[in-house]
Structures are given as structure tokens and as C-alpha cells.
Amino acid sequence: xxxxxxxxxxxxxxxxxxxxxxxxxxxxxxxxxxxxxxxxxxxxxxxxxxxxxxxxxxxxxxxxxxxxxxxxxxxxxxxxxxxxxxxxxxxxxxxxxxxxxxxxxxxxxxxxxxxxxxxxxxxxxxxxxxxxxxxxxxxxxxxxxxxxxxxxxxxxxxxxxxxxxxxxxxxxxx
Amino acid sequence: xxxxxxxxxxxxxxxxxxxxxxxxxxxxxxxxxxxxxxxxxxxxxxxxxxxxxxxxxxxxxxxxxxxxxxxxxxxxxxxxxxxxxxxxxxxxxxxxxxxxxxxxxxxxxxxxxxxxxxxxxxxxxxxxxxxxxxxxxxxxxxxxxxxxxxxxxxxxxxxxxxxxxxxxxxxxxxxxxxxxxxxxxxxxxxxxxxxxxxxxxxxxxxxxxxxxxxxxxxxxxxxxxxxxxxxxxxxxxxxxxxxxxxxxxxxxxxxxxxxxxxxxxxxxxxxxxxxxxxxxxxxxxxxxxxxxxxxxxxxxxxxxxxxxxxxxx
Numbered sequence: 212x213x214x215x216x217x218x219x220x221x222x223x224x225x226x227x228x229x230x231x232x233x234x235x236x237x238x239x240x241x242x243x244x245x246x247x248x249x250x251x252x253x254x255x256x257x258x259x260x261x262x263x264x265x266x267x268x269x270x271x272x273x274x275x276x277x278x279x280x281x282x283x284x285x286x287x288x289x290x291x292x293x294x295x296x297x298x299x300x301x302x303x304x305x306x307x308x309x310x311x312x313x314x315x316x317x318x319x320x321x322x323x324x325x326x327x328x329x330x331x332x333x334x335x336x337x338x339x340x341x342x343x344x345x346x347x348x349x350x351x352x353x354x355x356x357x358x359x360x361x362x363x364x365x366x367x368x369x370x371x372x373x374x375x376x377x378x379x380x381x382x383x384x385x
Numbered sequence: 386x387x388x389x390x391x392x393x394x395x396x397x398x399x400x401x402x403x404x405x406x407x408x409x410x411x412x413x414x415x416x417x418x419x420x421x422x423x424x425x426x427x428x429x430x431x432x433x434x435x436x437x438x439x440x441x442x443x444x445x446x447x448x449x450x451x452x453x454x455x456x457x458x459x460x461x462x463x464x465x466x467x468x469x470x471x472x473x474x475x476x477x478x479x480x481x482x483x484x485x486x487x488x489x490x491x492x493x494x495x496x497x498x499x500x501x502x503x504x505x506x507x508x509x510x511x512x513x514x515x516x517x518x519x520x521x522x523x524x525x526x527x528x529x530x531x532x533x534x535x536x537x538x539x540x541x542x543x544x545x546x547x548x549x550x551x552x553x554x555x556x557x558x559x560x561x562x563x564x565x566x567x568x569x570x571x572x573x574x575x576x577x578x579x580x581x582x583x584x585x586x587x588x589x590x591x592x593x594x595x596x597x598x599x600x601x602x603x604x605x606x607x608x609x610x611x612x613x614x615x616x617x618x619x620x621x622x623x624x625x626x627x628x629x630x631x632x633x634x635x636x637x638x639x640x641x642x643x644x645x646x647x648x649x650x651x652x653x654x655x656x657x658x659x660x661x662x663x664x665x666x667x668x669x670x671x672x673x674x675x676x677x678x679x680x681x682x683x684x685x686x687x688x689x690x691x692x693x694x695x696x697x698x
């Protein structure tokens with residue numbers, strides 16, 4: 212496996228990866244997104260430190276609800292905003308996808324995973340997405356087509372899913 | 386040679402604004418010229434010295450390359466040479482090069498022009514019309530010195546605003562920067578001081594670096610810079626580079642033959658590697674990524690950010 216910084220996998224998205232750098236505080240407004248109880252705690256910490264600047268807070272129990280509300284908030288956002296997301300790592304990846312699709316640039320977006328947990332693996336054969344606790348180079352069973360998928364060191368910026376492909380795809384069928 | 390040399394013929398010259406001439410260049414056989422990315426410039430051989438001029442015409446298989454050149458009275462002669470051109474004259478240039486392109490992922494483009502810095506903006510606007518892009522233009526110029534005002538009006542319509550004074554422009558700029566929807570990128574071209582003001586206003590309005598794009602052309606003379614010492618690791622010598630002497634001149638002074646062409650940070654010909662020390666980049670050739678890598682320098686204009694620099698020559 213190559214060094215992860217040369218791949219599309221963010222270092223904060225893997226176990227033993229680097230902790231994210233301190234969030235950028237040069238914005239004129241902030242959009243803080245927390246998923247789950249730990250995400251909410253992180254958002255509260257951020258909001259307290261951002262004394263003075265306009266802050267919009269989105270708190271949700273799950274990534275799907277957070278994604279809908281994040282997309283709504285971004286649709287009316289103005290340049291100058293900074294977005295920070297705290298939640299389980301798979302949710303951070305998915306919500307990064309929501310932000311990227313809305314036109315958020317990397318230097319406007321801060322992601323702070325509060326825990327590990329499942330990431331989504333997308334099957335390149337049938338397109339189904341399988342939640343998995345496993346990581347890169349592990350094998351998961353696709354919920355769509357039952358193929359044994361190798362979790363590859365590639366993450367989609369748009370969907371936040373890891374690429375999975377059939378582990379023995381290149382072996383000849385006898 | 387960094388780019389491919391092309392030979393062109395002057396088809397027409399017109400006085401397009403006070404002290405500004407638009408020169409239309411065509412291929413000698415009249416064939417379409419190579420397409421270019423909007424915002425590109427042409428490095429023109431101005432009788433022995435190379436100057437870069439933004440292309441103001443259509444960019445897809447164009448019949449002509451049009452440049453608009455402001456006569457710089459106390460300049461080093463490049464613009465005066467262009468102003469001396471007449472129909473039928475031969476001009477040699479390098480193929481267009483892109484250093485100020487529209488960002489493909491942007492959903493809206495805020496174009497800010499000062500004086501003759503409007504030239505790449507005109508190119509952006511032609512592409513924006515072609516592709517139906519959302520644009521807004523702020524153009525500030527001295528009364529009577531506005532080049533391409535009619536083009537901007539025609540291409541941008543109500544989305545263009547014109548300013549004759551710095552104060553009104555700055556005030557409006559601050560308002561406009563604060564109200565851009567997410568997805569907007571800002572592009573600024575003009576005199577150095579004006580670019581600095583716009584960059585500062587953008588930073589104050591919370592714009593991240595990724596959304597801000599600027600192009601500086603040789604309208605301002607570079608300052609003489611601080612003295613520094615360069616260590617040549619291959620030859621094993623140290624060379625002092627005094628204030629007011631370029632690194633290129635210093636290297637030539639000790640007998641090193643560094644290929645060069647424009648001697649003003651535009652053409653890319655004199656690029657040399659850097660093995661230690663931090664370069665103070667002042668060129669228009671290296672990309673932002675290349676500049677941050679600190680492993681190459683254009684010695685004709687760039688210097689050391691610190692007392693020493695080491696190059697493997």
C-alpha cells in the first residue's frame with residue numbers, strides 16, 4: 212500500500228492516522244455540524260471558542276439528517292463561511308461529500324472524527340454500499356451482490372465511500 | 386526553448402483607448418491558431434526582449450491572437466516596440482500559456498479589473514458567455530483610459546460595474562465580497578497595489594486562499610531586494626548577490642551559463658534547481674505548488690528569503 216498522503220484517503224479517516232490540524236479561524240461566519248452526543252460536545256467547545264463570530268449550529272442523531280440540514284444551510288451560505296464537522300468517522304466522510312458537492316473548498320472545511328466506527332464501502336460491480344467496521348485491505352461481503360470485496364485505498368470525495376472490488380477479480384475461472 | 390515558437394503577422398493595429406493599442410496577429414498562411422485557455426498570455430519577442438501580454442480575443446481555434454498593450458513611457462521598451470508595429474510586420478512569440486484560468490468547479494466568477502489589467506478579464510468573459518457562466522465584473526480605470534469598456538459592457542451586460550475613482554471602487558468591492566454565494570471564485574488583475582488591496586479586502590471578508598486568484602504583470606518594477614549569498618554545490622563556490630543585482634546576473638558574473646530569455650520572470654527559460662534555503666519567488670512562471678515546493682527558482686527575478694541559498698550548479 213502506498214503512503215496514504217499520496218492517496219485519496221484522508222489521514223483522519225484511518226485508525227492510527229494523524230489527528231486533524233487545528234481548525235481555521237479566519238472565517239467571517241461558521242457552520243458547525245455535530246453528529247451524536249460526542250459530536251454535539253465538540254460543537255459546543257467550538258462555539259464557545261468562536262466568541263463573537265456568527266455561528267450556525269446543526270445537531271443531528273445521524274448522518275442522513277445532518278446531511279439534509281447541512282445542504283440546506285450551504286445553499287444560502289456566503290463566501291467567508293467555514294464549516295466544521297464532528298461525528299463518527301464514516302459520518303465525517305459522508306458529510307464531507309455533502310459539502311464538496313455544495314462547492315465547499317478544502318480550506319473552508321474542517322473534519323474532526325469523534326470515534327471510529329463503520330465506513331461505507333461501495334461495490335464497483337453492483338453499486339451497492341455496504342457499511343463495514345473493517346478497514347483498508349480487509350475483505351467485506353457486498354450487501355448487494357454477495358461478492359467478496361477488497362476495501363481499497365481510495366475514498367470518493369463526492370460520496371465519502373471507500374472503493375471495494377472483487378478480491379479475486381483477476382483470477383481465471385476454471 | 387520552453388514553449389514552441391510561433392511566427393505571426395500583424396493584421397491590424399488600432400488605438401483602443403488612450404495609450405493602448407490592440408494588435409491583431411494572424412498566422413502567415415491565415416490558418417486558425419492554436420486554441421488557448423481563457424486568461425492565457427502570449428510571450429512576445431519585442432525586438433530582443435520578451436514581454437507577456439494577455440490575449441483578449443476568442444480562445445477556441447481563433448483566427449487571430451489579439452493583445453492590448455498600454456504604452457509604458459518610462460518602461461524598458463517592450464510596450465514602445467509593440468506600439469511601433471504596423472500591419473504586415475512579422476512578430477515572433479511563444480504559444481499561449483495559461484496562468485490565470487477560470488476555475489472549472491466554480492459556480493460563479495467575480496472578476497475584478499484595474500486599468501489595463503482588464504485584458505485577461507475580457508478573455509474570461511468571452512468564455513463565460515460561451516459556457517453560460519454566472520459572472521460579475523468590477524472594473525476600475527482612470528477617466529478616458531478605459532480599455533475594452535465596450536467589450537465588457539457587451540459581454541457582461543448588467544453584471545458589469547465601472548468605477549472612475551478608487552474610493553467608490555473599494556467601498557463597492559467590500560460590499561460585493563461580503564455577499565457572494567458559496568461556490569464563487571474571485572479573479573483580480575491590475576496594478577500591484579490594487580491587487581494587494583483586493584487580496585486584503587478578500588482576506589478580511591473571510592475568503593480562503595483557494596477562492597482568490599490574481600495575476601500580476603510587469604507594471605511595477607521589482608524592488609532591488611536584500612543581499613544574500615548563494616552556494617554552488619557542484620562548482621563548490623559561494624557567490625554574493627548584492628541588492629540590485631539579480632541572481633541570474635550574479636551567476637553569469639562567475640561564468641555560469643544559465644539559459645535565459647525574458648529576464649523578467651515570465652518565460653520560464655532560466656529555471657534552476659534549489660537544494661537548500663528558501664527562495665523568495667517573484668516570477669510569474671512557477672505555479673503556486675512549485676513555489677511552495679521550494680526546489681526551483683527563476684533567478685532572473687527571484688531571490689533568497691534569508692541570508693543564503695544553495696543551488697546544485
